[in-house]
Amino acid sequence: xxxxxxxxxxxxxxxxxxxxxxxHATGIDKILQEAGVARMxxxxxxxxxxxxxxAALRRRDEQFRIxxxxxxxxxxxTPAERLLxxxxxxxxxxxxxxxAGVPFTGCSFINATAxxxxxxxxxxxxxxxxxxxxxxxxxxxxSSAGARDSxxxxxxxxxxxxxxxxxxxxxxxxxxxxxxxxxxxxxxAQHGIDVSTKSLENEDAY
Amino acid sequence: xxxxxxxxxxxxxxxxxxxxxxxHATGIDKILQEAGVARMxxxxxxxxxxxxxxAALRRRDEQFRIxxxxxxxxxxxTPAERLLxxxxxxxxxxxxxxxAGVPFTGCSFINATAxxxxxxxxxxxxxxxxxxxxxxxxxxxxSSAGARDSxxxxxxxxxxxxxxxxxxxxxxxxxxxxxxxxxxxxxxAQHGIDVSTKSLENEDAY
DNA sequence: ATAAAAATAGAACGATCAGTATATATATCA
DNA sequence: TGATATATATACTGATCGTTCTATTTTTAT
Numbered sequence: 001x002x003x004x005x006x007x008x009x010x011x012x013x014x015x016x017x018x019x020x021x022x023x024h025a026t027g028i029d030k031i032l033q034e035a036g037v038a039r040m041x042x043x044x045x046x047x048x049x050x051x052x053x054x055a056a057l058r059r060r061d062e063q064f065r066i067x068x069x070x071x072x073x074x075x076x077x078t079p080a081e082r083l084l085x086x087x088x089x090x091x092x093x094x095x096x097x098x099x100a101g102v103p104f105t106g107c108s109f110i111n112a113t114a115x116x117x118x119x120x121x122x123x124x125x126x127x128x129x130x131x132x133x134x135x136x137x138x139x140x141x142x143s144s145a146g147a148r149d150s151x152x153x154x155x156x157x158x159x160x161x162x163x164x165x166x167x168x169x170x171x172x173x174x175x176x177x178x179x180x181x182x183x184x185x186x187x188x189a190q191h192g193i194d195v196s197t198k199s200l201e202n203e204d205a206y
Numbered sequence: 207x208x209x210x211x212x213x214x215x216x217x218x219x220x221x222x223x224x225x226x227x228x229x230h231a232t233g234i235d236k237i238l239q240e241a242g243v244a245r246m247x248x249x250x251x252x253x254x255x256x257x258x259x260x261a262a263l264r265r266r267d268e269q270f271r272i273x274x275x276x277x278x279x280x281x282x283x284t285p286a287e288r289l290l291x292x293x294x295x296x297x298x299x300x301x302x303x304x305x306a307g308v309p310f311t312g313c314s315f316i317n318a319t320a321x322x323x324x325x326x327x328x329x330x331x332x333x334x335x336x337x338x339x340x341x342x343x344x345x346x347x348x349s350s351a352g353a354r355d356s357x358x359x360x361x362x363x364x365x366x367x368x369x370x371x372x373x374x375x376x377x378x379x380x381x382x383x384x385x386x387x388x389x390x391x392x393x394x395a396q397h398g399i400d401v402s403t404k405s406l407e408n409e410d411a412y
Numbered sequence: 413a414t415a416a417a418a419a420t421a422g423a424a425c426g427a428t429c430a431g432t433a434t435a436t437a438t439a440t441c442a
Numbered sequence: 443t444g445a446t447a448t449a450t451a452t453a454c455t456g457a458t459c460g461t462t463c464t465a466t467t468t469t470t471a472t
Binding site for chain 1: 226227230231275279300311312315316317319320321325330334337338341361362364365366367368369370371373376377378382385386389390393396401
């Protein structure tokens, strides 16, 4: 069959099923069946289920960060506006409009630490790394936005992201991002960034 | 044996193991062995594993809310101070000092929605109800504190809680509560509540 | 065309899963 | 003492778990 396909398709299927049903609840057989791949093909590419989990999460990390940054940057605003736009992106995700109509089932990395609680487990560490990479991106935006304490602001925005994700997940609150956005506005103002609705509209207008 | 014991001990063991290792990864046999209870005793009290999960989460909801409220109220401050004290309580939890030295492994209810993603699943709904009850308590505090929009403030504090919990869990950040507390101060000020460190010290002093 | 590589089907592994059956023992309370 | 819970141990389902083995077929590259 097509060379770029088998292993890749296996990982993509794993991303989908692990994300929807969880890691322990998703058996190898279900992944194989859904992907239409033979069992030995899996074990030719991966030593174990754990390695498939890691591969799936690495793929998800790549996939998510690419989508997230592009969703933010396509708005074409200032760094301050992009920080705020990140919350609009979250709501798109919550509404199931982010990844080819796949329903929102929470953040795969938060969910991963729920099933792998030991901090030194490779899966848990991969989740922590994913969050670190996003935090780094937010730091860049916060710094470009002229925040007094860009590290502190980025950390705060990240915490608001996590809060919105969990609120959307647990309480089925599709608009949690907008609520978090208002809090972000207050925090950004405190960091010396102008976030008045007017100035934002002026940026967009004409 | 002691009447108040067998079923109760089973549920408490389930709370501990489900909380630490997750729901699907924790087999019935491990719970029975750890609790020192016969298998048939479990099925005399519970129809299925799912019902044990529900019982464990109900117990955890009770246990957690009682601890949380008492940890906040023992500070004896004003309603505004209690809202801020909630973040100190979180850090106690994160440090493993809240529940008889049991290490922090995240919020069992957030973790539950990670493993039961369907919103109408009884386990997921129980998790949502738990969060609703905490939000109700925060609304009471926000209202007593004289917040302009007590619903909005309570919602914001709740979101900061979730953000702190997830940040502590994923990134092993034991002090996430203190960071969230600073954000809460800013938000509360915006809601017309005096949260200057000075006024708080004045409340405590002497 | 031929050799090497990749993917296939299918059986089997031992372990564990949730749940049931049976039969014995231990309490509780009249 | 005797009747009635309640708990016990143990073995047993049938299903599924992750993983390995063997042997065959298909694809790729020379």
